[in-house]
Amino acid sequence: MNVLDVNVVVSLFQADHPHHEVASDWFRAAVGRGETFTVPDVVWVGFVRLVTNPRAFPVAATFDQAWAFVQAVVEKPSHRTYVSHPRALAEFAMLGKTARASGNLVTDSYIAGCAAAYGGTVVTFDRDFRKFDGLRVLELSS
Incomplete structure (x- = not known):
């Protein structure tokens, strides 16, 4: 299973991000190969914090825009909801x-x-x- 870091999630979201194309190409290919992925809650929180921060992005997203992206990602069939492992x-x-x-x-x-x-x-x-x-x-x- 792939565990996405916040920089990958931000890159997927921000179409004008310098890494958007690389992240999107990887994501499409991985999902196309049937690879599963998860995003720990701490990553989702970091993602929303970053993309809604006008100091981080000149055109910051609204909370609703960021949350709509989260919902779209978690609805992907290859997404696995992160449940904290005992270890x-x-x-x-x-x-x-x-x-x-x-x-x-x-x-x-x-x-x-x-x-x-x-x-x-x-x-x-x-x-x-x-x-x-x-x-x-x-x-x-x-």
Whole structure:
């Protein structure tokens, strides 16, 4: 199962984002191959926070626009609703400690823990996920 990072979700949403085409091409191909994906709640919250922030995007989305996108994504047949795995917090703690996480890497550690608990692959544009030993990562590039 693919676990999407917030930068991939933002790129899918923002048609003028520099990574939109890469993210969209990957997403269409993955869904076309029947690959399943999930988005942890922390990623959805981060997505809505970012795309509605006028300091992050000159033309910020409204909450309703962002939420409509969330609803459209979760209705995809290959989407799996993220349910916290009993090992997710333990994986988060182990990965966070090993990577000496602080700041933004703490959230990345949690996303990594979510993926690791399910044996999934983090899909991201963020090179920081390389810091988590043994984690399966698909790093998209533009």
